[in-house]
Amino acid sequence: MIKLFNTLTGKKEEFVPLHPGKVTMYACGVTVYDYSHLGHARGAVAFDLIQRYFRRKGFAVKYVRNFTDVDDKIINRAHEEGITPAEVARKYIEAYQTDMRRLGVGKADIEPKATEHIPEMIEVIKGLLAKGHAYVVDGDVYYRVSSFKDYGRLSKRNLDDLKAGARVEVDDRKIDPLDFALWKASKPGEPAWESPWGPGRPGWHIECSAMGFKHLGETFDIHAGGKDLVFPHHENEIAQSEGYSGKPFVHYWLHNGFVNINAEKMSKSLGNFFTIREILDQYDAEIVRLFLLSTHYRSPIDFSDANLKDARAGLDRFYRMKESLKKFLSGKTPPPVKPEEVIEAAARPLYEKILNLPHAFEEAMDDDFNTAFAIGIVYDLVRDVNKYLAEIDQKREDAAYIILSTALEAFNNVGETLGLFVRDPEEWFQEGRRMDSKVTMSVEQIEEYIGLRNEARQRKDWAEADRIRKVLDEGGIELFDRPDGTAWKPK
């Protein structure tokens, strides 16, 4: 049983799908007028993982994530760059896809663009007009907020509160300052589509309603987005969609917390943001993923170098264990025995725990997708396995094989869902070398030094060996003498 926190009710609830075995899910994507920043990455990673998790649990998922490709900011950007709004949108959609691929965020089943759903939006607006939920002024169409009795239910405000705090620019043409645009008459030079109200373009909120309707139906299971979309975007979506269809729009509303910088929201307007690609140039994507998943998706998460370094240290540890497991298992074949025949009593609890790992992982994830706890469980596995490995000499070979191969399987099993530690350990450590800019030597140089140092070590010339190590150390390289040779990595 999956429980999830529903913004609509303010409670953690059991997930009951509209149709047994199926999940329909919509996540608000990005407005494509610039490179996406880490805040966008957080929502994308969280909701991608959530839909992936539903699949793991056997649901047939239909996941929709849209692109808002018509908007004031896109138009402004087009003027700045001297290209058309469509070109701006195309450029940043492509950039977004690249960023997502690097982050290990899969493509959604459907990635609709607003500009490809204008007729659907016009249909919804017509319906709203017919039902008295909207009105036309000079080629603009506005939603009449007072006509929708549940307005404010999602964001838990009432109309009086909103009016009291309204900072909205007063537009005399609107009946109520809270009314919002469904359709905007276009100014000369702006993108425009024909409509019953004259040439214009859709308002922001109507896009998601129309695209949700088209691809998921008038009622669907889950709608997700950043916390900042609760009001007004999602509130308005509900008003439009339910005003139009007369049916409940969405059963579960999920909202992710912000990425903060020094405890402040990362945002365009504050200018305190890092684009995804800037960060990925400094840190491996998997580090960013682990960092993002180490905190529950609804909580704020503070971006800092120290936190990214922690994530990196964690991944090093995961991959070191994976490396040890693979090393032990390589060249060996499964013993033709039953686990219960060879695993000694002392190792039974460990074996049981390892077998249970995917289940323990699911228990954590079932509880509102508690990735932080889930990752904690995997750290437990690392400690247990390392401990076992440290005493491997005293173990029966066939029992060890069974226990460690089961551990590797369990580790890979949860890793696949999390999108973590799925690479080959060798590749991971190799990647770590490449990513680090502090290294001032070439690989050839480093290996030459290591060779010289090992010769010195053979002669037991410790002074010379230490001197070479110091030279490498100053070049940003750290050495480890292992039984099977000397390894290195950037500090």
Added chain:
RNA sequence: GGCGGCGUAGCCAAGUGGCUAAGGCAGAGGUCUGCAAAACCUUCAUUCAUCGGUUCAAAUCCGAUCGCCGCCUCCA
């Protein structure tokens, strides 16, 4: 001003009524090692912002206070 959230160790972070307050990073001591590193072992919050209250029992529920943040305007 209205509405909402948060405050758990040096840092990050789970835990929302009851077993010893997960886990990670950093630190300390030890095993191993030529020395290191890694790994392993031990250690590291009688206490959950503060003060009251409810309860047999509270980090968890209620109230007040302090501090931080978000939304109310485009925002993931």
